Amino acid sequence: MTNNMTDYEKERQCFQWDVPEYFNFATDVVDKWAGNPDKLAMLWVDEHDREVKRTFKDFKDRSCQLANLLSEKGVQPGDVVILIMPRYIEWWESFLACLRVGAIVSPGTVQLTAKDLAYRIKTARAVALITDEKTAAKVDEIKDIIPTVKFKVVVGEPREGWLHYQSSIEKYPAQFSAVKTKSTDGAILFFTSGTTGNPKMTLHTHASYPYAHKVTGKYWLDLTPDDLHWNLSDTGWGKAAWSSLFGPWHQGAALFVHHEKRFNTKRCLEVLQKYPITTFCGAPTNYRMLVLEDLSQYKFPTLRSCTGAGEPLNPEVIEIWKNHTGLTIRDGYGQTETVLVVGNFPCLPVKPGAMGKPAPGFEVEVIDDAGNVLPPGKEGDIAIRVTPARPAGLFKEYWQEPERTQRCFRGDWYITGDRAVKDEDGYFWFVGRADDVILASGYRIGPFEVESALIEHDAVAESAVVASPDDLRGEIVKAFVVLAEGYQPSPQLVKELQDHVKKVTAPYKYPREIEFVDALPKTVSGKIRRVQLREMEWAKKGKKR
Numbered sequence: 001m002t003n004n005m006t007d008y009e010k011e012r013q014c015f016q017w018d019v020p021e022y023f024n025f026a027t028d029v030v031d032k033w034a035g036n037p038d039k040l041a042m043l044w045v046d047e048h049d050r051e052v053k054r055t056f057k058d059f060k061d062r063s064c065q066l067a068n069l070l071s072e073k074g075v076q077p078g079d080v081v082i083l084i085m086p087r088y089i090e091w092w093e094s095f096l097a098c099l100r101v102g103a104i105v106s107p108g109t110v111q112l113t114a115k116d117l118a119y120r121i122k123t124a125r126a127v128a129l130i131t132d133e134k135t136a137a138k139v140d141e142i143k144d145i146i147p148t149v150k151f152k153v154v155v156g157e158p159r160e161g162w163l164h165y166q167s168s169i170e171k172y173p174a175q176f177s178a179v180k181t182k183s184t185d186g187a188i189l190f191f192t193s194g195t196t197g198n199p200k201m202t203l204h205t206h207a208s209y210p211y212a213h214k215v216t217g218k219y220w221l222d223l224t225p226d227d228l229h230w231n232l233s234d235t236g237w238g239k240a241a242w243s244s245l246f247g248p249w250h251q252g253a254a255l256f257v258h259h260e261k262r263f264n265t266k267r268c269l270e271v272l273q274k275y276p277i278t279t280f281c282g283a284p285t286n287y288r289m290l291v292l293e294d295l296s297q298y299k300f301p302t303l304r305s306c307t308g309a310g311e312p313l314n315p316e317v318i319e320i321w322k323n324h325t326g327l328t329i330r331d332g333y334g335q336t337e338t339v340l341v342v343g344n345f346p347c348l349p350v351k352p353g354a355m356g357k358p359a360p361g362f363e364v365e366v367i368d369d370a371g372n373v374l375p376p377g378k379e380g381d382i383a384i385r386v387t388p389a390r391p392a393g394l395f396k397e398y399w400q401e402p403e404r405t406q407r408c409f410r411g412d413w414y415i416t417g418d419r420a421v422k423d424e425d426g427y428f429w430f431v432g433r434a435d436d437v438i439l440a441s442g443y444r445i446g447p448f449e450v451e452s453a454l455i456e457h458d459a460v461a462e463s464a465v466v467a468s469p470d471d472l473r474g475e476i477v478k479a480f481v482v483l484a485e486g487y488q489p490s491p492q493l494v495k496e497l498q499d500h501v502k503k504v505t506a507p508y509k510y511p512r513e514i515e516f517v518d519a520l521p522k523t524v525s526g527k528i529r530r531v532q533l534r535e536m537e538w539a540k541k542g543k544k545r
């Protein structure tokens, strides 16, 4: 039996989380690589081909300088610091500085409105903000209603009422005696959308993201200290922590960062051709857009590995990409709440359309409502075993919401909120979000009747709410109102739906349409999100899941 074990099984069997009692990513990982003062940590390029190279030593020094500033201004271990900026180098410096002082970093996207910012600052009781000029202007609009904020730091032009990042940190030494953080201490607070209502605050410890992403970096991204890794995610999302920070730097890989206002497919392919990028990670939407270009015009001589995550990855896209590049896009599955949970690892054959198999350190199953593991071929909830041991790569809690946290557990399992089918070979096939209760192909409607569904070209969370017209990834292309069979909407309902669509799509400049249909068209690609649901009569009568 053992002789027949595949590399995948062997690796899973040998794997131990081995979480140390104390862990700090800045001191334990970045400073270790900084021991070699020449080791490249980042090649940063902007839209005008301006290039900046930064070593791990540069990141160590600059983050220590900022940590001194944060500490002197009164940031205490456990305090929340909001970090919002585009792909500026200062984002990485600030993240590390916060970890060094034991603060809890709360990243967000630059698309947040003043109202969103006020909500986040108040709910998280943030003590400081580090941000770009555009966000600083929004924060100034709400400055009178955020009393917990002791100070604010702006990157870019100096601004009244703000500490100026560049000139302020120069005054501080490049040594900092970091807080000895316990692995169980809070480290990161993500706001994730929540399908309805206010965003959830997902709290990670130093173990659950900074430490546990070594699984993401080693097994899925497949990185080594010789790689130059490019991940397309925006710095505001959990995915940036996966693939633009913890995963790669654990492995000592250098990051390639392209600072651009808006994703441009031609530019992306040119950049991929021009720079010695070895590994590339994007959302399936990115790939879907890239394959519409004439790929035969480009050569990627150094590229050896491609990954995608965040939404279902279509087999057609995998095929076209492979035909032109010779590389198979390896899908990976996880959430803001987790590190990589299921993936196509290099040692596994890829089944196009499947998300892959459970990552080392995770026992993942498809289970039924009672918590029983379902046999292959049966659809159920994707669940992660949490007893007898909770995997290190799982969030601590929804902060200040014990009941909401409680709701994601069923017996021995953490319920991801996604539905899937596992096949005979142990591969997971994504079906859809349990809360959307609808299939991308439009067959099943759970205990809810769907009143409307927005279909976006987006891969990543929250963008329906916050993406701006600058960010194509958040473009809503069409709104469908799916009518239950034989259902004639009243003029009043039609109006309500039109208003709803108008409201949700208000920040977008793209033409948008609303169409009444019996079922969702099967040809539409992209993920169905933001579904308006109405509970069906039989569900109300107690047949809820």
Ligand SMILES: Nc1ncnc2c1ncn2[C@@H]1O[C@H](COP(=O)(O)OP(=O)(O)OP(=O)(O)O)[C@@H](O)[C@H]1O
Pocket (backbone or CB within 6 Å): 192, 193, 194, 195, 238, 308, 309, 310, 311, 312, 313, 331, 332, 333, 334, 335, 336, 337, 355, 416, 417, 418, 430, 432, 433, 460, 461, 462
């Ligand atoms: N490889 C994949 N294939 C299909 N879907 C995926 C894949 N990877 C991630 N997802 C989807 O993305 C979700 C995780 O995204 P994220 O953590 O950003 O939350 P979200 O979609 O905004 O959800 P919430 O509304 O709960 O915050 C997963 O739960 C799943 O629905």
